[in-house]
Amino acid sequence: MKSRLLQHLFTRFWAIAGAVSVRTKILGIVLGLVLLLGLGITAQVRATLIRTMDAQLEEQAVSVTRDLAARATDFILVNDLFATHQLLRETQTNNANVRYAFVIDDHGQVAAHTFGDKGFPVGLLNANTAAHDDHHRTVILDTDEGLVWDTAVPIFGGRVGVARVGLSEAGVRRAVDSVTAQLLLTTVLVSIIGVTVSALLTWILTRPILNLAQAAQAVGRGDLTQRVPRWANDEIGDLAVSFNSMTEALAKAEGERVEREQLRARYVSGVIAAQEEERKRIARELHDSTSQSLTSLMVGLRSLSDVCNSPAAKQRAEELRGVTAQTLDEVHNLAVQLRPSVLDDVGLPAALERCVNDYQIRYNLIIDLIVRGLESARLPAEVETALYRMVQEGLTNVARHAQAKTASVMIERRDGIVRAIIEDDGRGFHNRLGLYGIRERAELLGGKLTIESEEGKGTSLFVEIPVK
Ligand SMILES: Nc1ncnc2c1ncn2[C@@H]1O[C@H](COP(=O)(O)OP(=O)(O)OP(=O)(O)O)[C@@H](O)[C@H]1O
Ligand SMILES: [Mg+2]
Incomplete structure (x- = not known):
């Protein structure tokens, strides 16, 4: 229970103290220490002073009273009240601490006192009584004006009377209070000086740490040019050196990574370009040469069937012409798939429409195509080709x-970005690796591919490519 409370208090304390900066922590420690030391010393000095001064006061009380008793004897014996008064007044003026003095005669009555017109206070007479054989007797009276050391000294063993003197503590208290105030003032001054000096020192001490912290944050944000100076030849200096070599190593590794990445990108884009070039060449070949040959073959077969006399041969020639026409169709489709000339001539939307139609018929799929923002200006040729190939590959998947x-295909150009979304309502898949062809093409153009797919809930491919 208790330890839980302690732990809770510590947690609360650390939540506050831990949150302030190192500078404030050090300042707090210095201020706390100075205050603790100053207040401790003040309390100790004050207690000691009061103790010794009280002891002195008591001694003084005894000696003053005995002096009074000795000097008053004769006057009392001859009953010289005037001289007794005089003596009492002298006693009071000689010692600032004396509050009052009076003499009691052998009947126990006050013979003379220093209270003047105010009158003798009730109860004071019996507040202290010395037995006849006492040397002296001191009691401490608690009055409105503080403690009073009241001492009684019997005169002639009490046969003549008793001398009583009261010494007030007020003077002593004032002296002690003045010393305490001085000590407290000193503590405040030392605190101010201490805080100023330690503020300066912590500023010097923590500057390299702050530098390091800022540099580390910058490195965290990816700025690897950060270096920190070695301020001092201590642990923080060592840390700065290690930090610098770490950032250097990081920068070097990052440089190598970027170089490798560029190399790879150049290689991949070379491969893609070569592939496109090759497809183009084959498509052109199919169109220019193969299609032409097949067309002449068809024309030849037509004239052959015209000149044929035998119906069997004529029918055979017609059949062959049909096969040739189908082959011509297939070759044409193949050429379009390899490299649709519309992509070069009319642009991406028309080519995509063709491609989507082709997939609908070939795979018995319903495919929606939406193209937005591409009416006004054409995209760069490499972006058009990449988008076309990505849609092709996505739909093939x-x-x-x-x-x-x-399935649906959406292409939209907005705010300097072309977005392509290829969605289907199929069975979805887990493996998010794969699809390298699409990813590679997107990344080569500074874009990215995001895949969203869930088992049984279809698949969505999001492609984003920046365009100027
Ligand atoms: N639309 C989709 N619906 C369900 N699974 C898919 C879809 N697209 C891709 N996949 C899964 O992801 C895998 C990787 O696709 P990816 O296109 O990279 O390779 P592939 O189609 O198998 O081979 P290829 O290299 O010939 O395209 C596929 O094998 C398939 O399991
Ligand atoms: Mg595939």
């Missing part, structure tokens, strides 16, 4: 893996 009924 839908056809091959998704078992989907419907």
